[in-house]
Amino acid sequence: MATLLPPPKRQKVYHGIEPPEPEPVSSVPNVVVQFVSEDSGQPLAPAVTFPADFGRDGLESLVNKLTPENEDPVPFSLYVSLPEKDTNSPTRIVIKNSIQEDVLKHSSKLFTPEDVITIYCSPQAVFKVRPATRCSSTLTEPNILSPGHSSPILCAAFSPTGAMLATGSGDNNARLWDINTETPSHVLVGHKGWVLCVEWEARERKLATGGHDGHVRLWDPKTGKPMGDALKGHSKWVTSLSWEPIHLNPKTPRLASSSKDGTVRVWSPGIRQCEYTLGGHTASVNVVRWGGGGLTGKGVLYTASSDRSVRVWDANGGKPLYTLKDHAHWVTTLALNTDFVLRTGSFDHTSKRPASDEEAQSMARARYDAIVSSVGELAISGSDDHTLFLWTLFSNNQADNKAKPTARLTGHQRQVSHVAFSPDGKWAASAGWDSAVRIWDGKTAKFVATLRGHVAPVYRLTWSADSRQLVSASKDSTLKLWNLKTYKIHTDLPGHTDEVYCVDFVADKIVSGGKDRTIKILTQLTSNPLPGSVxxxxxxxxxxxxxxxxxxxxxxxxxxxxxxxxxxTSFSAQASSGLSSSTFxxxxxxxxxxxxxxxxxxxxxxxxxxxxxxxxxxxxxxxxxxxxxxxxxxxxxxxxxxxxxxxxxx
Structure with missing residues (x-):
């Protein structure tokens, strides 16, 4: 009987889709991140895990999701704190691209994917000022068509709404300019010497000027006419002026003037008399600032002098409160973290104008309280001893209030010429005769970065209303607009032919004046203006x-x-900075x-x-x-x- 062999085994044929290739293991690690509010120091939510190459825009969106109180998306500044080594070392890593690029690959090598990375989040202004890139107007020496100053421009200040500009010069005159047309408005004639300082009342109803003749004069900005005779009393030239904040006195704010004669006088413009004189300093008083808080909440006066001291006075009567003697040389500059809101009063980026003094007072009070709610009113003083001091005298935490400096800011190699807080109070910038600008944390005074680019002493600084841009004016005849994300020059703004003495910022306009007797107005260059540009x-x-x-x-x-x-354009300049009001x-x-x-x-x-x-x-x-x-x-x-x-x- 024949043996039958079984048929060959049928091979299973796979008729489906080819099995997928195994995915390669990702080279991007996951990181654990804890988001913390810079203002409160509290975590926004439990720690989260995501890939390290998660972009900055995604991080910002995530932070907005974790802060539900914000109805609309808000831009945030994101950074990782670094341990403090010395005064010249950066204290933070700003996240510009991703955690992988900016933090894990940072030169400090302090962070690994195994660490819990703490990212501090700070909300920024909801409006943005466009950077200036070129000169739009040159207001020069007097002639038949361009009636300007005939001597160096010593001071310049925009009005609180940004509609007008006041300048003072060595030709003994102050001038008013219409910013909408960039043309002269009024010549303020009356001083017998150089006009050294100009200061606007926060309701924009008065302009004060101080001169080398020792006189203080008040002017009506609408007509350019003097409001009475000069206020006389100083025996030497006037060095600084400061108005009483309108959230304290909206109807008849007083005016403080400091002088080379070592005194500060507080004037009542309504009755045109000196209310009282502060005579505690033994040398020139270089700066006076009228603060909005104090022990009683009725305002204080800060004065900085060449007698190496800073003094603080009760504005309601002139009682001395503090004498701060930590500087080793002349104190030449002083700034408050509330300077911007005190200067602009009730005018902000919403373009809303108060209908009455009471409404203006309420709006100004709300803006002031928003700045001082976390740390109170802070002051920074700068000196010819190359240092600055941060002072916490009227904090919400009474234990922090003391007559000793909260921090000593070192790093400048020569005299400090100017210091200025950003409008939101989160940053401070200082300029020095060492040609450098230094950025500091506005609350802790920790060093952040050094801005280098000038080749001669830096005289003045000014911030944009959104606290994102900084402009410096120098003896080297240039202005520089700084990028505060990279801490490098955003735009070099030449144009002056000699030293630049003064600079101010409003909306997307920068004004500067100097030894060449010209006023430059700079703004953004765009061949095809987009909505939102001026x-x-x-x-x-x-x-x-x-x-x-x-x-x-x-x-x-x-x-x-x-x-x-x-x-x-169809965009309001006011929405860009809060300091102008023209829609076209x-x-x-x-x-x-x-x-x-x-x-x-x-x-x-x-x-x-x-x-x-x-x-x-x-x-x-x-x-x-x-x-x-x-x-x-x-x-x-x-x-x-x-x-x-x-x-x-x-």
């Missing part, structure tokens, strides 16, 4: 006096003799023949035609139209008679 263009076109009268009837407006053209719409203003643009119906149509035919923007179209008007009258923009052969080039 763009200015200016050009001074001098005209020959003999031709002036013949051409005036043909010019679009008197302002075109010194052509300052505002390019409108480009198309409506062109078609409507807005008087601020100086265009009638004919001029409007001519500008629109140039824009259509030549493919240029409004700013350039209006400038070309103006050049053609000059050409028809035989005048070159330089002011010289025009060569007939060159007319076709226009």
């Amino acid at each position: 763009h200015y263009r200016s050009r001074i076109i001098p005209l020959l006096p003999s031709k002036l009268q013949s051409i005036l009837p043909t010019l679009p407006s008197r302002n075109d003799r010194a052509l300052y053209t505002r390019l409108p 719409d480009l198309e409506q203003n062109i078609l409507g023949g807005d008087s601020r643009e100086g265009l009638d119906e004919v001029g409007t149509q001519e500008v629109l035609e140039i824009m259509r035919n030549e493919g240029v923007n409004f700013d350039e179209a209006r400038l070309r139209r103006h050049h053609r008007i000059l050409a028809r009258h035989g005048i070159d923009p330089s002011g010289m008679p025009l060569d007939s052969k060159a007319v076709t080039r226009l």
Whole structure:
């Protein structure tokens, strides 16, 4: 019988999808992160785990999820604290990209994926100021078309709303400028010596000036007229001015003036008399600041002097409270963490204007309380001994209030020339004769970074309203706009031909003045302005006096003799900084023949035609139209008679 062999075994055939390749093990580790509020020091939530390459935007979104009290997303500053080694070592790592890039790969090698990484979160302003990139106006020496100062510009200050600018000069005059048009408004004549300081009342109803003649004068900003005679009493020049905060006295705020004669006088502008004199210093009083708190909550006066001391006085009567004698040389600068809100009063980024003094007082009080709610009112003093001191005299925690410095800030190699707190009080910046700017934590005074770029002493500093930008003015004739994320120069702003003595910041505008007798107004450069930008263009076109009268009837407006053209947008400058109040719409203003643009119906149509035919923007179209008007009258923009052969080039 034959043996039957079994059929060969059928092989199982796989008809499905190929099995997936095993995933490679990720080289990105997971990290455990604890988010902590910088203000309260409390964790926002339990620690969370996620990949180390999680981007900064994702971290910010996560923090917003962990803070449900914020209805809308809020920008946050995120950083990891470093142990303090010495005064020149950074004390934090700012997270710009991810934890992996910025923390785990940091040169300190202090953090590993096995650590619980504590990230401190600090909310930033909900509005953002656009960085200035170029000069939009140069207000120069007096002439038929540009009535400016004839001597160095010694001081400059924007009004609380940002609508006006006040400048003081060595020509014995102060001047008021309209910021919307960037043109002169009033000349304030009365001082018999240099105008050394200008100070706005927070309701913008008065302007105070102090001079080398020892006099203090008050002016009506609307008319440019003096409000009575000079306030006399100082025997030497006035060094500083400070108004009483309006959350303490909104109707008739008093004015404090310090002088080289070693005294501080407190004036009652209503009755035009000195209420009392503070005479405790034995040398020049270089700075006076009117604080908003104090032991009784009725205000205090801080004074810094060349007798190496800082003194604190009760503003209600002048009783001395503290004498601080820790500096070893002249105390030349002093700043409060409440300076910005005291200066601007009730005016903030919401563009809301108070209808009464009582409403202004309430709004100013709310802004002040928001700054001092966590640490109270702080002061920093700077000296020619190369150091600064942080003072905590009126903290919410009574145990912290003492007549000894909370911290000593060292690092400058030469005299400290200026110190300024950021508007939100979270940062402080100091400038020195060592050509450096140093950034400090505004609450603890820990060193953060050194900003280097100037090649000569730095005289003055000013912050943007959102606390994200810092501008420095120097003897080297430049202004520098600093990026506080990288601690490097964002924009170098040249333009002055000599030392820059003063600088101020409002909205997206920076104003500076100096030894070259010119005032520079700088703003953002953008060829195609986006919604949210405020763009200015200016050009001074001098005209020959003999031709002036013949051409005036043909010019679009008197302002075109010194052509300052505002390019409108649909965005309010006030939302950008809280210190201006002009909203424009480009198309409506062109078609409507807005008087601020100086265009009638004919001029409007001519500008629109140039824009259509030549493919240029409004700013350039209006400038070309103006050049053609000059050409028809035989005048070159330089002011010289025009060569007939060159007319076709226009």
